[in-house]
């Protein structure tokens with residue numbers, strides 16, 4: 001089993017997270033990978049693959065799709081046919097491919113704040129986006145469907161992160177049903193990025209895959225899944241698009257042409273091992289993350305809304321009146337993400353997926369940074 005307390009030196013591993021601050025006394029709590037070792041059973045599967053010395057072009061094997069179907073069944077009691085699944089080298093290519101299905105005049109609506117690649121989609125695919133802020137209601141960030149309705153003219157697609165990055169919301173069934181009504185009423189397609197689906201921290205929340213829980217609009221959905229967050233293997237990109245409608249699926253697949261590379265054989269092996277996992281690994285990870293979220297909340301207090309899902313906290317810093325948010329936190333030895341990147345200044349996103357010793361040191365610094 002993993003030792004989630006072990007501090008692993010990631011310097012000199014070309015880590016995006018750690019290299020940003022190489023040579024400076026700044027602890028990185030920004031990009032969304034975890035400072036925990038990937039589980040041994042995944043690394044063993046990789047070593048076993050390397051026993052074969054040829055690393056050629058490789059197709060996603062049927063065993064990968066079976067593993068993914070088994071994983072959906074195991075975690076969500078959801079059974080899907082294999083035809084619904086389109087394999088991709090990452091979730092981000094999938095969300096861009098989805099938007100390329102739009103006509104040139106059709107717009108994509110994006111509730112914000114959101115993981116910053118959503119905000120790049122419109123430019124990438126030369127369409128327009130319509131950004132609608134989430135509303136903070138009784139300490140919970142929620143989709144503002146009334147506001148969305150006023151801006152829906154010309155919109156054909158809504159792209160959401162579910163669970164939500166960076167606010168840590170796990171949308172409830174009532175919220176998703178209200179969204180489904182909006183989608184149906186306005187004849188839209190829903191793209192749901194469910195990469196954080198396993199990382200639900202709140203005991204009273206659960207992940208609700210939209211295509212499972214909103215059957216009336218399942219034919220209008222493109223859902224994006226991956227095992228790479230849960231098992232901390234984001235460097236081995238591999239994602240599954242689940243698209244129940246055959247025409248929409250064909251349209252989506254046609255966008256791949258010439259732009260999206262195949263998936264590397266090591267990536268395939270790692271994700272298959274992850275989807276086949278039935279060990280206690282995820283439970284243990286969630287235990288560590290829940291404790292870390294509580295620990296962080298003791299310092300961030302009411303600045304931070306409850307993290308229902310993900311290992312990312314969204315923290316209000318409006319009162320600090322900062323001109324350069326990153327520079328302020330860096331001067332206190334912290335690398336965080338500026339909320340402006342996600343579409344909302346006055347916030348920071350703090351990634352708390354790390355061993356206690358690192359988090360505790362970070363929290364001492366955070367307490368000072370928030371009081372200065």
Ligand SMILES: Cc1ncc(COP(=O)(O)O)c(C=O)c1O
Pocket residue numbers: 032089090091092093115161165193195196226228234237238239
């Ligand atoms: C909501 C969300 N979607 C997608 C990704 C990245 O997915 P991929 O690396 O498979 O493109 C992340 C990574 O942080 C994320 O938080």
